[in-house]
Amino acid sequence: MRKLLRGPVISLASQGVGVLQLVIVLAFIGADEATDAFFYLFALGLVPILILLVGLMYPMLLNERRISKRGLARLRVVTPLASTAFVVSGATWLSVNDRLASNLVVLAFVIALNSAFQALCWFNAVAAESIGEPLWISGVALPANTFATIMAVIPWPTSAAAMTAMAVGLTIGNAVTLAAMLARRVGAEALTKAPGTPAASRGSYWFLGKASVGYGAQVVMQSAAVQLPAAGVTILNVANKVVGSISATFVNAVMPHMVHEASTSPDPARRFLRLMLAGTTTLGILIVAITAMVAAEHRVEAVALAAWLAASTGAAVAQRMAFRFLPANASRFSIVVVAAVSVLVAASASSDDFKLVVLLSALALMDAVTALLLLAMLRDRVGTLWMGLSAALATAIWAGTLIT
Numbered sequence: 001m002r003k004l005l006r007g008p009v010i011s012l013a014s015q016g017v018g019v020l021q022l023v024i025v026l027a028f029i030g031a032d033e034a035t036d037a038f039f040y041l042f043a044l045g046l047v048p049i050l051i052l053l054v055g056l057m058y059p060m061l062l063n064e065r066r067i068s069k070r071g072l073a074r075l076r077v078v079t080p081l082a083s084t085a086f087v088v089s090g091a092t093w094l095s096v097n098d099r100l101a102s103n104l105v106v107l108a109f110v111i112a113l114n115s116a117f118q119a120l121c122w123f124n125a126v127a128a129e130s131i132g133e134p135l136w137i138s139g140v141a142l143p144a145n146t147f148a149t150i151m152a153v154i155p156w157p158t159s160a161a162a163m164t165a166m167a168v169g170l171t172i173g174n175a176v177t178l179a180a181m182l183a184r185r186v187g188a189e190a191l192t193k194a195p196g197t198p199a200a201s202r203g204s205y206w207f208l209g210k211a212s213v214g215y216g217a218q219v220v221m222q223s224a225a226v227q228l229p230a231a232g233v234t235i236l237n238v239a240n241k242v243v244g245s246i247s248a249t250f251v252n253a254v255m256p257h258m259v260h261e262a263s264t265s266p267d268p269a270r271r272f273l274r275l276m277l278a279g280t281t282t283l284g285i286l287i288v289a290i291t292a293m294v295a296a297e298h299r300v301e302a303v304a305l306a307a308w309l310a311a312s313t314g315a316a317v318a319q320r321m322a323f324r325f326l327p328a329n330a331s332r333f334s335i336v337v338v339a340a341v342s343v344l345v346a347a348s349a350s351s352d353d354f355k356l357v358v359l360l361s362a363l364a365l366m367d368a369v370t371a372l373l374l375l376a377m378l379r380d381r382v383g384t385l386w387m388g389l390s391a392a393l394a395t396a397i398w399a400g401t402l403i404t
Helices: 002-029 033-062 069-096 102-129 142-153 159-184 188-193 203-225 232-258 267-294 296-325 328-348 356-377 381-403
Strands: none
Touching: 002 033, 002 142, 002 159, 002 232, 033 069, 033 102, 033 159, 033 203, 033 232, 033 296, 069 102, 102 159, 102 188, 142 159, 203 232, 203 328, 203 356, 232 267, 232 296, 232 356, 267 296, 267 381, 296 356, 296 381, 328 356, 356 381
16 A cells, blocks of 8 residues: 555655646746746647657557567657757747747747756656556656746746746756666666567557647647737646646556556456546536636636546546557547547637637547547446536537637
């Protein structure tokens, strides 16, 4: 039991420091173009990590037809380069939209450097996670968040200077984490177990396609948020932090004990899913109730956030179950749906009624549909019904916002 709780405790500490960091930013620095640039570029730097490491490498380490040593070596090199390229592309997009002032150029450079260190940390943590060791993936962001928070509490003359200092803190934290990982050979066992030659399978293409479409859709959301009034990206990232912290604290920390390379049954994960859905639904109801009392004008956004909480948790658990217990092409239907939602978001962005709540409901819909399709194939009726309700709620909010 002590071993099982170590991951959630470390993950909770990491998420807690991250939330404290957000509180400090909003309370003492404020939401403006500098915070928008910070959160947008940081999110873009994560995209290749989520696609190539979480979406491709992790399932290929769990799958029967495993990724080869050569494939892992390529991912170790390509992922940091891709993360850096994404940040540079994002800075260009901000510049085109007149959202990257000259005093934010250094911020963009530091975040690009941080993304490379961050990618290498995630590579080692994901490798360790695949053999049932979730400790490192649970706390992979803890040192970086800690250093960034320390930087945030120091008084700075401008928000641009404060956000640049926070980016420096992230970079230092990830560099320290990487050094510790290399010294302790984190993930080395998983890399040693990898076959010398790749298995004859198209599974990697399905995993890559699903991850590319899924996380690429999040890029569409972030880029669409740039077109909202100033602080739109910051607010979206705060919501993303709230939702992501639930998944990171519990799902990422506990699921590797239930679903790993040697798992033979999805039943423990099914029971865990029911507990998580009950918990996130209860939390969502509390958020809606509190919002209705203190900020009634944002109650629709609160409902969308509540739907996203349940949907995100369902998707996180369902995808880990699918990596182990379903064929790689099980994701083919969700790829189509997620791509369609992305296209609809891009089309909605041109509407005069395009608001933050549209993005929140779209994110909830993507996660809910992904989970629904996978859970249906896993024959989990309770989870499928739960995700169907979340998808229906998100669709109603999205359509209602654009129509009214």
